[in-house]
Amino acid sequence: MKRLTLCIVLFVVTAFWYSESAGQVKSAGVKGNWSSASTWIGGALPKATDEVIIANDDTVTYDMGMALNTTIAGLTIGEGASGILQMTKTDSTKLAINGNLLIKKGAVLKAQSNTLTGVQGCQHLIVLTRNLTYQGALFDARVGTAGSSLAVINFEFVGPLNTIITMSPDTSIMPANFEFNSIKINKSGTANVILNSDIYCASGSSSAPNQTAFFTFVKGKVLNNTVITTTTTGANISGYSDSSYVVGAMGRGMSSSVTTRDFCIGDAKAYRPMRLRGTSISGTGHYFTVRLIPGNANTGTSKFGPGIDKVSSARYYQITYNQGSQAVTSLGFVFAHPSYRDDDGVVGGSTNLRVAVSTDNRANWINLGPTTATVTTKMDSLPRILLTDTLATTSAIMLNSGQSAYIALARAAGTTDNSLDPPATAVFDNDAEVPTTFSVMQNYPNPFNPTTNIRFSIEATKDVTLKVVDVLGREVATLVDQTLAPGTYTVKWDASSFPSGVYFYTVRAGGQFVTQRMMLTK
Numbered sequence: 293m294k295r296l297t298l299c300i301v302l303f304v305v306t307a308f309w310y311s312e313s314a315g316q317v318k319s320a321g322v323k324g325n326w327s328s329a330s331t332w333i334g335g336a337l338p339k340a341t342d343e344v345i346i347a348n349d350d351t352v353t354y355d356m357g358m359a360l361n362t363t364i365a366g367l368t369i370g371e372g373a374s375g376i377l378q379m380t381k382t383d384s385t386k387l388a389i390n391g392n393l394l395i396k397k398g399a400v401l402k403a404q405s406n407t408l409t410g411v412q413g414c415q416h417l418i419v420l421t422r423n424l425t426y427q428g429a430l431f432d433a434r435v436g437t438a439g440s441s442l443a444v445i446n447f448e449f450v451g452p453l454n455t456i457i458t459m460s461p462d463t464s465i466m467p468a469n470f471e472f473n474s475i476k477i478n479k480s481g482t483a484n485v486i487l488n489s490d491i492y493c494a495s496g497s498s499s500a501p502n503q504t505a506f507f508t509f510v511k512g513k514v515l516n517n518t519v520i521t522t523t524t525t526g527a528n529i530s531g532y533s534d535s536s537y538v539v540g541a542m543g544r545g546m547s548s549s550v551t552t553r554d555f556c557i558g559d560a561k562a563y564r565p566m567r568l569r570g571t572s573i574s575g576t577g578h579y580f581t582v583r584l585i586p587g588n589a590n591t592g593t594s595k596f597g598p599g600i601d602k603v604s605s606a607r608y609y610q611i612t613y614n615q616g617s618q619a620v621t622s623l624g625f626v627f628a629h630p631s632y633r634d635d636d637g638v639v640g641g642s643t644n645l646r647v648a649v650s651t652d653n654r655a656n657w658i659n660l661g662p663t664t665a666t667v668t669t670k671m672d673s674l675p676r677i678l679l680t681d682t683l684a685t686t687s688a689i690m691l692n693s694g695q696s697a698y699i700a701l702a703r704a705a706g707t708t709d710n711s712l713d714p715p716a717t718a719v720f721d722n723d724a725e726v727p728t729t730f731s732v733m734q735n736y737p738n739p740f741n742p743t744t745n746i747r748f749s750i751e752a753t754k755d756v757t758l759k760v761v762d763v764l765g766r767e768v769a770t771l772v773d774q775t776l777a778p779g780t781y782t783v784k785w786d787a788s789s790f791p792s793g794v795y796f797y798t799v800r801a802g803g804q805f806v807t808q809r810m811m812l813t814k
Contacts, residue, residue, distance in 0.1 A: 315339075315341060315342050315343070316342065316343045316344075316345065317332050317333070317334070317336070317338045317339075317342045317343070317344050317345070318332070318333050318344075318345040318347055319331055319332060319333070319345065319346050319347045319350040319352055319375075320332055320333045320347075320350075321347060321349070321350060322350060323350065323351040323352075324351075324352060324353070325352070325353050325355045325380075326338075326352055326353065326354045326355055326356055326362075327355050327356060331352060338362075338364050339364070340363040340364060340365065340390070341365055342364055342365055343364070343365050343366040343367075343368070343391070344364050344365075344366065344367045344368070345367075345368045345371070346367075346368070346369045346370060346375040346376070346377050346399070347370075347371060347375060348370060348371045348372070348373045348374045348375050348398075349373075349374050349375070350375055350376070351375075351376040351378065352376070352377050352378075353378050353379070353380050354377060354378070354379050354380060354385055354387060354416070355380040355382075355383065355385065356385055356386070356387065357383050357384070357385055357386075358384050358385060358386045358417070360386070361386060361388065362386065362387055362388065363387075363388040363389075363390060364387070364388070364389055364390070364391075365389075365390050365391050366389060366390070366391030366392050366393070366394075366422075367387075367389050367391075367392075367393050367394070368392075368394045368396065369393075369394070369395045369396065369399040369400070369401055369428065370395065370396035370397070370398055370399025370400075370428065371396060372396050372397050372398065373397070373398045374398045374399060374400075374429075375396070375398070375399040375400070376399065376400040376401075376402070377399075377400070377401050377402075378400070378401075378402050378403070378404050379402070379403045379404060379414065379416040379443065379445060380404070380414070381404045381405065381406050381407045381408075381414065381443070382406070382407055382408065382414075383414065384414050384415045384416060384417075385414075385416045385417070386416070386417045386418075386419070387416075387417070387418050387419070388418075388419040388421075389418065389419065389420050389421065389422075390421045390422075390451075391421060391422050392422045392423045392424075392425070393418070393420055393422075393423070393424045393425070394423075394425045394427075395425065395426045395427060395428040395431065396427055396428060397427045397428060397429075398428060398429050399427075399428040399429065400428060400429055400430040400431075400432075401426075401428070401430070401431050401432070401433075401445070402430055402431070402432040402433075402435065402445075403416060403432060403433060403434065403435045403436075403443040403444055403445050404435060404436075404443060405435050405436035405437075405441040405442075405443060406436060406441055406442065406443040407441075413436070413441070413442045413443055413444075413503055414443035414444070415443075415444055415446065415503060416443070416444065416445045416446065417445075417446050417447075417448065418445060418446070418447050418448070419447075419448045419450055420447060420448070420449055420450070420455065421449075421450055421451035421453070421455070422451070422453060422455060422456075423455060423456040423457070423458075424447075424455065424456075424457045424458070425456075425457075425458045425460075426458065426459045426460060426470060427460045430470075431459070431470040431471075432470075432471075433445040433446075433447075433471060433472050433473040433494070434471060434473045434494045434503075434505070438503070442503050443503075444473040444474070444503045444505075445473060446473055446474040446475070446476070446506075447472060447474070447475050447476070448475075448476040448478055449475070449476070449477055449478065449479060449485050449512070450478050450479060450480070451479060451480060451483060452479070452480045452481040452483050453483055454479075454483050454484055454485070454486055455479070455483070455484075455485045455486070456485075456486045456487075456488060457485065457486070457487050457488065457489070457491060458488040458489055459488075459489045459490075459491060460489070470492070471492045471493065471494040472491060472492065472493045472494065472505070473493065473494055473503070473505050474493070474504075474505055474506040474507070474508070475491075475493060475506075475507050475508070476506075476508040476510060477508070477509050477510060477511070477512050477513075477514060477536055478508075478510040478511060478512070479511055479512030480511065480512075483512055484512045484513045484514070484515050485512055485513070485514045485515070486515045486516055487514060487515065487516045487517035487518075487519070488516070488517070489517055490517045490518040490519075490520060491517070491518075491519055491520070492520045492521075492522070493505045493507055493519070493520065493521035493522065494522065504528060505521060505528060506528050506529070506530070507519065507521050507528065507529045507530075508529075508530055508531050509529075509530070509531035509532045509533065509536035509537060509556065510531055510536055511535050511536050512535075512536055513536060513537060513538070513539050513558075514537070514538045514539065514540075515539045515540065516539075516540060517540060517541075518540060518541040518542065518543055518581060518583075519538050519541075519542050519543070520542075520543035520544075520579060520581070521542075521543065521544060521545060521579075522543075522545035522577055522578075522579055522616065529544070529554070529556060532554075532556030532563065532565070533563060534562060534563045537556045537557060537558045537563045537565075538556060538557045538558070539557070539558060539559060539560055540557065540583065540584070541557065541581050541582065541583035541584075541610075542555045542556060542557050542581065542582060543579040543580065543581040543582075543614065544579055544580060544582075545577070545578070545579045546570045546578060546579060546580060546623065551569065551570045552567065552568070552569045552570075553567070553568050553569075553570070553580070554566075554567050555567070555568065555580075555582040557582060557583070557584050558584060559584055559586055559607065561635070562633055562635070562675070563675060564584055564607070564630075564631050564633065564675055565631050565675060565677065566582045566584075566609050566611075566628065566629065566630055566631065566699070567627075567628070567629040567677055568580060568582065568611065568625050568627070568628050568629075569625055569626050569627045569628075569682070570623055570624065570625050570626075571623060571624040571625065571626060571685055571688050572685075577615075577616040577618045578613070578614060578615045578616045578618045578620055578623060578693075579613075579614050579616060580611055580612065580613055580614075580623070580625070581611070581612045581614060582609055582610070582611050582612075583609065583610040583612070584607060584608075584609055585607060585608055585609070585610055586606070586607050587605075587606075587607065587608075588604075588605040588606075589603040589604050589605070589607075589608035589648075589650075589654060589657075589698065589700035590602070590603050590605065590654070591654050591655065593655070594650075594654055594655060594656065594657055595655065595656050595657070596648070596656075596657050596659075596702075596705075597648075597656065597657060597658045597659050598659060598705075599646065599659040599663065599704065599705055600646050600648055600657065600659045600702040600703065600704065600705055601703065601704075601705040601706065602702060602703050602712055602789070603648050603657055603700040603701065603702045603712065604636065604637070604700045604701040604702070604712045605637075605712060605713050605714065606635070606636055606637065606712070606713065606714035607636075607700075607714075608654075608698055608699065608700035608701075609628070609630055609698065609699040609700070610696050610697075610698055611625065611628060611691070611696060611697045611698070611699060612691070612694065612695070612696045613691035613692065613693055613694070613695060614693060614694070615693035621692055621693050622690055622691060622692045622693070623690070623691060624685075624688030624689055624690040624691065625688060625689050625691075625697075626682050626683040626684070626685065626687075626688045626689075627660070627679075627680050627681070627682045627683065628647070628649065628660070628680065628689075628697075628699045629647070629677045629678055629679055629680055630647060630677075630678055630699055630700070630701060631675040631676060631677050631678065632645070632669070632674075632675065632676055632678055632701060633674045633675045633676075634671055634674060634770055634773065635714060635715050635770060635773060636701060636712065636714070637710060637711035637712040637713040637714065637769065637770075638669055638671075638701070638710050638712070639669065639671075639709050639710055639766060639767045639768055640669055640670055640671035640767065641668060641669065641670075641766065642668065642669045642709045642710055643666050643667065643668050643669075643704075644703055644704040644707040644709055644710055645667070645669050645678060645701065645702075645703060645704075645710050646659055646660070646661060646662070646680075646701075646702040646703060646704055647659075647660040647661065647662075647678060647680040647699060647700070647701065647702060648660060648699070648700050648701075648702035649689060649697055649698065649699055650697065650698040650700075651689065651691075651697045651698075653696075653698070654698050657700070657702065659702065660680045660681060660683075660699075661680045661681035662678075662679060662680050662681055663681055664681050665679075665681075667679055669710075671767075678701070708768075708789050708790050708791060709766060709768060711768065711769050711789055711790075713769070713786070713789075715770050715771050715772055715773055715774075716771045716772065716783045716784055716785060717783070718756070718758075718772050718774070718776060718781040718782070718783050719781060719782045719783070720777075720779050720780075720781055721779065721780040721781065721782060724749070724779065724780035726751075726778055726779065727749035727750065727751045727778065727779070727780060728751050729749070729751055730748075730749065730750055730751055730801050730802075730804045730806075731748065731749045731806070732746075732747075732748040732749075732799045732806035732808060733746075733747040733748065734808055734810075735747075735785075735797065735808065735810045738810050738811060739810075739811040739812065739813045740787070740810070740811070740812060740813070741812065741813050741814050742786060742787050742788035742790075742812070742814070743784055743785065743786050743787065743788075744784070744785055744787070744810060745782050745783070745784050745785075746758065746771070746782070746783045746784075746785060746797055746799075746808075747780065747781070747782045747783075748780070748781055748783075748799045748801075748806075749779070749780040749781070750776060750778055750779065750781075750801045751778055752778055752802075753775065753776065753777050753778060754775070754776065754801040754802040755774075755775050755801070755802065756772055756773075756774060756775070756776045756799065756800065756801045757770065757772055757773050757798075757799070757800045758770070758771040758772035758773075758783055758797060758798070758799050758800075759771065759797065759798055759800075760785065760795055760796070760797045761795065761796050761797075761798070762793065762794075762795055762796075763793060763794050763795075763796075768790065768795070769785065771783050771785055771797075772799075776801075785797075787812050790812060791812075791814070792812050792813050792814045793811075793812060794809060794810075794811055794812075795809075795810050795811075795812060796808065796809055796810070797810065
C-alpha cells in the first residue's frame, strides 16, 4: 500500500512538473475565446512554456487584455487546411511569443472590426522573438473604418536572435490580404530582421491617429528584401540610425500634394539615407522604391553632361515608381538628395561635390547640382544629406510604373578634391612575422605615377585609419578605416585623378600615428 501511495505521489509530482515545463496546448475542436478553459484540450490555458496549436476548423478569439502580458513559447495557426486566430472586437490585447509564429496553408490571422466607441478602437500587439512564416489564406492586420470600427494588429520584433519573415503569397501586386499595420524593429545584441520576401505596411488615416501604420526603428537592421509602407503620412517612419535601418530597398507612399520623403536605407556597413521630393498626384497606394546598390555608378562607358566629370565608384541609388493599386501610371520627382560619409571619397570643406541622375540605365549622367547655391561639405555628424537644386515641376524627372532612374554622387568638372572612390582594402601579409611594435614604412615607389603602395605594421588589434592630405592640409582620400588584427598590411593608392605634387599620408592605430611624405609626378 505504501508503495502504491508513493507511486501515485510520484506520478502527480511528475505530471505537475511536466505541465509547468515545455508542452503543447491544442484547441479542442471548438469556436471559443482564448481565456476560456473549454477552448483547450485538457482544460488549461496556455502557459509561457507552451507551444500553442489552433487546430483545423477551429476559431479561437484572442481576448487577453494588454495588462495581462500573456506569453507563450510558440504559435501555429492551422494544421495545413484551415484554422483561425482572430483578435477580439471589444478590447485591445497583447500576446508575447518567445518562439515562432507559423500560419499554415488555409489558416487565418486577422483583426475584427471593433465595437468600441470613439476613434481609439482596438489596438492589438504581437511581440515576436523568432520567426514569422505566413502560408495561409488571410493575414489581415487592419480592418474596419477609420474613426469608428477600425482595428489593427501591430508587430514588435525583439530578442537577441535573428527574426526571419517569410510571406509566401505572390507579391507581384499590392496585396490586400497580407498587409502589416505598424512594425517596430527592437532587436538586441547583433540580431537583425531578415526578409525572405517583400513586406507591405498599410496606408494610415489621419482620422485614426492611434491606429495609423507606423514603422519604428530602435535597434537591428532589416535585411535582404524590400520594406514597402504605403502610408502617405511622412512622420510615420521614425528612429532610423546607424544601428537600425533597411539594408537594401524601401518603398514609401506619396501623398496627393508635393511630398518629401526620407528613405532610411544603407548597406551592410552604414546608414546612407536618401531624401526624395515627388510631384503632386491624386489618390494613394502608389509609391517610390529607393534601393542602394554597391559598385561603380560608371558603367565604363558612361558619358557625363556639362558640369561633372565623374560619378561615385563606391555606390549609387536606384529610384523606381510603382503605381500599386492606383491607375496613375507615372510620377515625377523634383529633387533627390543622396547622403555622403567619410568612406565615399568625399573631403570636408569642398564646394565641388555634386549629384547626378541617369534615366537611361547609367549610359548618361546629368548634373543636378548644387549650382544655384554653394554647399560646403562637412565631415561631422555623418551621414550628411547633400542638397541639390530643385527642378521646376515642368522639368521633373518623370517615371512610368516599373521604370527606374539612378542617382549618384558626382564631382564638379575639372576638380579632384573629391575622389569618389571607396577606401582601399588593406592586404594582410601572410609571410611577415607578427610585429612587436607599430611602424609605418615609406611608400613605394616614390616618386610614383599613378599608383603607390603604403605598408604598415600593428602589434595588436586596433582601429586603424590611413588618410592622405595635400600640401595645404586638405584631406583627399581615406584609404583605410577599419579594425585590423596584428600583422603587416599593404594598401595601394591610385592617384590617377589627382594632380602632380607633394602629398602626406598618416596612419593612425589606437593612440599612435606616423606621417610620411610622398611625391606624385605625371
